[in-house]
Amino acid sequence: MRRHLIAFTFVALPLGAVLVRAQPGVKSESGLDLSLLDRAADPCIDFYAYACGGWTKNEPIPADRSAWGVAERLQEQNEARLRKILEDASKNPADAETKKIGDYYASCMDESRINARGAAALDPAIKTIATLSSARELGALVAELHAMGVNAFFSFGAEADFKDASVVRAIADQGGIGLPDRDYYFRDDPKSTEIRKQYVEHVGKMLALLGSPARGKDESAGAAGDAATVMKIETALARASLDVVARRDPSAIYHRMGPTELQVLTPNFTWSDYFKGVGAPAIDALNVTVPDFFKAFDQLIAATPIADLKTYLRWQLVHASAAVLSAPFVDENFRFYGTILTGAKELRPRWKRCVQYTDGDLGEALGKAFVREAFGPAAKEDTLKMVRELESSMEADIKSLSWMTDATRQQALVKLHAVANKIGYPDKWRDYSALGIVRGDALGNSQRANQFEFHRQMNRIGKPLDKGEWEMTPPTVNAYYNPLQNNINFPAGILQPPFYKAGADAAVNYGAAGSIIGHELTHGFDDEGRQFDAQGNLKDWWTPEDAKAFDDRAKCVVDQYSSFTAVDDVKVNGKLTLGENAADNGGTRIALMAYLASAGAAAGKTVDGFTPEQRFFISYGQGWCQNTRPERERMLAQTNPHAPARYRVNGVVSNMPEFAKAFSCKADAPMTRANACRVW
Numbered sequence: 001m002r003r004h005l006i007a008f009t010f011v012a013l014p015l016g017a018v019l020v021r022a023q024p025g026v027k028s029e030s031g032l033d034l035s036l037l038d039r040a041a042d043p044c045i046d047f048y049a050y051a052c053g054g055w056t057k058n059e060p061i062p063a064d065r066s067a068w069g070v071a072e073r074l075q076e077q078n079e080a081r082l083r084k085i086l087e088d089a090s091k092n093p094a095d096a097e098t099k100k101i102g103d104y105y106a107s108c109m110d111e112s113r114i115n116a117r118g119a120a121a122l123d124p125a126i127k128t129i130a131t132l133s134s135a136r137e138l139g140a141l142v143a144e145l146h147a148m149g150v151n152a153f154f155s156f157g158a159e160a161d162f163k164d165a166s167v168v169r170a171i172a173d174q175g176g177i178g179l180p181d182r183d184y185y186f187r188d189d190p191k192s193t194e195i196r197k198q199y200v201e202h203v204g205k206m207l208a209l210l211g212s213p214a215r216g217k218d219e220s221a222g223a224a225g226d227a228a229t230v231m232k233i234e235t236a237l238a239r240a241s242l243d244v245v246a247r248r249d250p251s252a253i254y255h256r257m258g259p260t261e262l263q264v265l266t267p268n269f270t271w272s273d274y275f276k277g278v279g280a281p282a283i284d285a286l287n288v289t290v291p292d293f294f295k296a297f298d299q300l301i302a303a304t305p306i307a308d309l310k311t312y313l314r315w316q317l318v319h320a321s322a323a324v325l326s327a328p329f330v331d332e333n334f335r336f337y338g339t340i341l342t343g344a345k346e347l348r349p350r351w352k353r354c355v356q357y358t359d360g361d362l363g364e365a366l367g368k369a370f371v372r373e374a375f376g377p378a379a380k381e382d383t384l385k386m387v388r389e390l391e392s393s394m395e396a397d398i399k400s401l402s403w404m405t406d407a408t409r410q411q412a413l414v415k416l417h418a419v420a421n422k423i424g425y426p427d428k429w430r431d432y433s434a435l436g437i438v439r440g441d442a443l444g445n446s447q448r449a450n451q452f453e454f455h456r457q458m459n460r461i462g463k464p465l466d467k468g469e470w471e472m473t474p475p476t477v478n479a480y481y482n483p484l485q486n487n488i489n490f491p492a493g494i495l496q497p498p499f500y501k502a503g504a505d506a507a508v509n510y511g512a513a514g515s516i517i518g519h520e521l522t523h524g525f526d527d528e529g530r531q532f533d534a535q536g537n538l539k540d541w542w543t544p545e546d547a548k549a550f551d552d553r554a555k556c557v558v559d560q561y562s563s564f565t566a567v568d569d570v571k572v573n574g575k576l577t578l579g580e581n582a583a584d585n586g587g588t589r590i591a592l593m594a595y596l597a598s599a600g601a602a603a604g605k606t607v608d609g610f611t612p613e614q615r616f617f618i619s620y621g622q623g624w625c626q627n628t629r630p631e632r633e634r635m636l637a638q639t640n641p642h643a644p645a646r647y648r649v650n651g652v653v654s655n656m657p658e659f660a661k662a663f664s665c666k667a668d669a670p671m672t673r674a675n676a677c678r679v680w
């Protein structure tokens, strides 16, 4: 469980990219990119249009992307650096670890060898699936598939115990579906119905590509029947799954039970075989997040013919492996997940995909080299200083809140003081020496990397929680708060221009990087984070009176964002996005407070024609400049806890009287909300 700054796309979903461009822009004294502005727009009517109108007009979405914004451009710049590192590593590796990333990348780039092998690389796993003769044997088979990264029926991993976060426990969660979320299986509007139809077609095509020895000649007709079978099984799993809003309540996804109790809940699935198969240590208790899901899973495997279960597992296997198989698989995978779901027109160039996969599988080995080039000790020191200033502002903010009683206020301060900061990269790097990378075996490398990571997770079970581990790699353009660890994490990848510029105008750095830090810090106190205490335990430290006051204020934010339209007929889901919106609003407020208290603000002079406060808000807004394809807007609005970029800007500034003052907006201007919302 963690909260990210920026939407993640799905595994095996190509992000799309273009050739790296030079950073465009108009030189400015402050460091702001003045070319992104649309000075014809009125900042009091639509601040996003004012701050980002230049980007909207001049930065069309490249064919191989579903979105193109300031964050994606930085990602491209980081990728270009990683490419150079990987190309060098594939030719002249300095040590064994560098050889691993070089070999992995070179194998991934060797498209002719990958194409020549076709799907043969999946044969061993296909054969194992073919031997299944009863549901009782599923335990061992599903264990083997899970270790390879196949999303079969449910997910299994390691997570801090919600109510005793000092210890890591096994966690079994809902899973096993190929569409982005459970609601995709049930919405009945024309667009959703069409996506389901296309999905079944896609499953059929993938299974036809894989071929079936049992079917012989009539491959495509048989595959269509198989696709319907897959859809039936996934629909049953989806029906028993919790939706994205329900999953925001930590109590709804915490059900601690012993293995015997779990076995009684699911009599047809042999957990002892499964636990043995995944190599888990002795399990005395685990979190079965959604017991009703596992009950339904159990009934499903008992009632479904074995042949159909095998079909479903073959689909999940080919789906999980598609990105590293031959061109027909890659192209068909992209056609559905890239084009139909997110609107991208072209597959990303191969080197970008291979950089992405190396980062995913060997991220801390690759990240070590990235950090050496892109993130020095001075940047770490500077960021840490800003984090401390943001923490002081949050403290001042908590102390000044009129709606909170002293009892809860004291607890909030205890939690704030316990937040740990992780900046740039891990203190202790991951040891990949047990992971075998073979030059020329792209799929094998990917499978072994999945097994390595899966076993690393299994090894955490039953041990004390290691809060020093990272859940994002150093080159990642993103950040997160982990409520179970009560820490904020900023990879080196995002602490780069334009989010953070060494020596830039303080208003610009606090507006962009400061707001990101404030965002993550505020997650500790959003609708979800506030339910965890200073040690990361799910424990109510609020008086009923303060909890009610919080909920009343949160409802204002829910209603505000629910009124926004994401795309066409799809509204922003105010409940789904509440935590992120609370973090955006609180984070920007405390960033402004920190800026105004800083030495840089004291002079208060106008630069580039803007006052310090104006530069702060423009810098904040420009961090979110982005053009997005409607297909992606729709998908994110239905699945992702972040509001669309323009509302992350306008939703926040319209709640801030400081903004109206900075831009002299009238009381009835659209960016001056009559009933401004404020939680933190």
Ligand SMILES: [Zn+2]
Pocket (backbone or CB within 6 Å): 003, 004, 005, 006, 519, 520, 523, 580, 583
């Ligand atoms: Zn967030």
